[in-house]
Amino acid sequence: MDQLAWLPPHPDLGAALASARTEDNPQALLATAARLSGFRRDFAATGRIDRLAQRAIAEGATPKSAGLAPYRVAVLASHTVDHLLPAMRVAGLSRRLALAVHTTAYGQYRQSLLGEDPALAAFAPQMVLLALDARDAPLELPLTASDETVEAAVAARVDELRRLWRRARQRFAAQVVQQTLVPLDPPLFGSFEALVPASPWSVVERLNAAIRAAARAEGVLLLDLAWEAARLGQGQGLGDAVRWHQAKQLVSHALAPLYGDLVARIAAAAAGLSKKCLVLDLDNTLWGGVIGDDGIAGIKLGQGSPTGEAFLSVQRYAAALGQRGVILAVCSKNDMAVAEAAFAEHPEMALKRADIACFVANWQDKASNLRQIAQRLNIGIDSLVFLDDNPAERDIIRRELPEVAVPELPEDAADYAACLASAGYFETIAFTADDAGRGRAYAAGEERRAAMEEATDMEGYLQGLAMVLQAREVGPAELPRTVQLVNKTNQFNLTTRRTTEAAVEALAADPRSLALSLRLRDKFGDNGLIAVILAQPEGDALRIDTWLMSCRVLGRQVEEATLAVLAEAAAARGYRALLGEYIPSGRNGMVEAHYPRLGFTPCDPPPGAVPEARFWRYVLDAAPLPPHAIAIETQREQVLTP
Amino acid sequence: MNDTQVYSQLNEIFREVFDDEGITVDAATTAHDVEGWDSAAHVSLIVAAEMKFGIRFRTAELDSLHNVGDFAQLIQSKVGA
Structure with a gap:
């Protein structure tokens, strides 16, 4: 089995690694490590690439200049995972991420989340992976236990997990990822196994089903190792009995490159780096x-x-x-x-x-x-x-x-x-009705382009589209798509701040703040949820922490219409001005002049701003709003009343 | 496989795992002699040898390794002459 079969083999990886070691320039070294991470590699080569990258960063290379997005993952496990961290980081490089990975001693996951863990708190994880195994916290049921007894024990165990998930969310506003359980003990009954409710494999299967259902309800993501185990088959380094007895490893070194990639692709999806x-x-x-x-x-x-x-x-x-x-x-x-x-x-x-x-x-x-x-x-x-x-x-x-x-x-x-x-290119953190309709939306995009070519003037074309922008405060229905859009939009994104469902919910619940989702429809169809605004108080102004938009509605005056909604909502909340922020990310150059174009004027940064950020202010009612050709439908009771 | 061949492969494994081109091991080398040879690195060495020689060590065999000499002997007994 070639576990990274989609990656091309390197003609001589050993030589490339040896020559990379002599590189003195940290930035060049990091770039080389990132390039080599994209080749097929076993755990030893993976470890060597990791050392190169770690050295480069220790010597001052900046991930952003190498096109890598920094992202912090805490791995809380019930088995040994230290040997898997290099593979996570290297897989991160291959997916354009500079992962910082923090772990605690195995078996300490409850204490880390429920008690005080200063090291974990200082690390401030953006993602918490709970890597548990089937031997951890066994349900201790007699083999003769009834279906109901097993059901109740499984529910109690999953309730405990829910508490841990919620705790991780509250403390760190982190995206929680739960690993499903791989059966480690051999079956007792053969094919009859599943007909005995308390048999080892029945219990694991039922736990996994309950974990998946709870994760769906709680906005927790899965690292579905159970399905991966089924795909890989036996003897591929997952649940290897010798490695378990020797070192309490669930995933052995041999499978580290693939496991690391499974983690990295979820982190990449959460950081908005999945392929589209x-x-x-x-x-x-x-x-x-x-x-x-x-x-x-x-x-x-x-x-x-x-x-x-x-x-x-x-x-x-x-x-x-x-x-x-x-x-x-x-x-x-x-x-x-x-x-x-x-x-x-x-x-x-x-x-x-x-x-x-x-x-x-x-x-x-x-x-x-x-x-x-x-x-x-x-x-x-x-x-x-x-x-x-x-x-x-x-x-x-x-x-x-x-x-x-x-x-x-x-x-x-x-x-x-x-x-x-x-290859996991299209790993995602949500699936919504908008996703299912995207193909149609892009096909309609082609029709719009054709209509534009026919229209003689831009103004006439935009008027003819009969566009309607619908603004709503983010509620449960918009939450998954909103967070997904925030976390994957790179180009039309003023600040490239990522977020979680918990954080957006908190913002929407606060009467001083604003979490707006915007949909656009026109005569060719519904474009779906295409823009998001997240804003909170900063003195007398409503500070726009996040303004982003799907690029497929560029050039349609959606920005101007959005400003109109924003100005009205800010005025209704008693603010005197809007405060706009732009943080260059290397990929959002298209919105560098977004605020001045809308009539904002440059101003000083508020306290605590990141040094590379630039700020603009827009005093409400000082000047007429820029014109646009879009009808606005605002949900009055939500958006315009705090 | 003779001694020289086994040690030459073992040196390659050690160099890869510890990422140090300067490492040369012999029969008397123990974990004290190699910087970074802790319990985690030990498992790495075992797995790297399993992959390189296409063999599999039994749990009991893992208990009886005291130096590189033991390791080389065990490998030789598994890959045959």
Whole structure:
């Protein structure tokens, strides 16, 4: 088994590591470590990459300059995890994160959360991972215990977990992640196991089901190690009895690189660094053969041949990803007409032309085409995953555009979908109705673009869209999507502050503060929740801690309309002014002039501001608000009354 | 596999695990002689050797390792001549 099968192998990782050790410049060293983290590696090489990165940071390298977002994870475990921390950090590097990882002695997780743990408090985790195992806190039930007795014991155990989760949330406002349990003891009854309510495997299974249900209700994320164990099978370094008896390891060194990646991908999702768009090659990726040579009748796709079915399975998986909110694009060396004809005319296509938000088929190099796709979809180039069967094309993209994720693909198209799934590019922290509708929203985006090309003047075009902006104070219905948007928006984001459901709830509950979610609909459809404002008092002003917007509604005067809502809400709360803040993140340059453009004037920073932040003030009622072409629907009782 | 081959592979393992190209071990080397050779690093060495030589150590065998000589002998007994 190759546990990081989607990462390309390095021709000589040992030599690259040895030469990296001689690098004197910490910043260059950190960049090298980050680059090497993207290659297939065992635990020893992973440990060496970690040492390089740790040394670079100790010697003064700054993660931000290396394009890495700092993020703090506390791992509270009931077994030994120290040997897994380097793998978490290195997987973090491969996902553009500089993870700081804190852990406590194994088995101390209750004391750390319920009692006083100054070291943990000082660390101030943004994510708390509760890594528990099936031997921890056994339920001690007699084998003859009834179904009801088992149910009650499981519920009591999960209630204890809920208390720990809530405590972690209250104390640190951290995102809690709960690991599911992997059965460690062998089954007692064989296939009869599940028919005995108190059998070891029955209990673990029921605990896991209860943990998952409770996590869903509490906004806790899962590290679903139980499912990972089922996928990996026995003897892959998970629940290895020798390692358990020797060192109380649930996950052995051998599996550390994968486990570290499972942690890092959740942290990446929480930090807004998950991928957003799957870019598909066509020939020998979505069908067998070359459409330009073989023609529509000649390509292998669909029922009737094993090859055709294998490619159909790739299409079905891509289509399913589209339905869960991954944007789909095509990048192919083909004639546009020929490529599109396959979508329109081949009866077995599972992917439809309408599923593809951006379709590029030409004879230019694919790096330029990928840049163009990112630009047309208004997303960062680092949110693309590029799926191509051709190793030469993959190699070129990795070299030209290192920020694009390019998975290695197995020989057989039958294995493409599983490989893509195992890479965890699209890990998420929420799934909402807006996600499910995103594909349609992007397709409608293309129609809007066409309408714009037809319209002779911009003003007329915007008026013709019949846009309605709906502003609401964030309630339970908007909470998951709001937090998701805050945590993944990078470009149109004034401060790039991340948040949690608990923090937004607290803000919405405070009558002096404001937590606004904004939706936009127009004649082509509903764009969903597209902007978020989080604001709180700062003297006589309402300070805008967070202002962000989905880039797909750029250039539609949503900013101006949002300011109108904001000004009205601030006035209703008795404020005299709005205080705007901009913190450059390296990725939000597009909003550098956001506040001056809206008529704010520069002012001094309030006490406690971060040094790189810049501030602007907007005195209410001093001047007319900038015009816009959007009708506003405000939920009066929530937004306009404190 | 002869002594020289086993020790050459073992040196590679030690250098990787401790990330120190200067390490050379012999039969008498113990945990006291190598900086950073604690219980966690010990498990790393065991797992690295299992992966490199394609073998598996039994729990009882792990109890009887006192120096690198014991380790090398055990490996040799498992990989055969």
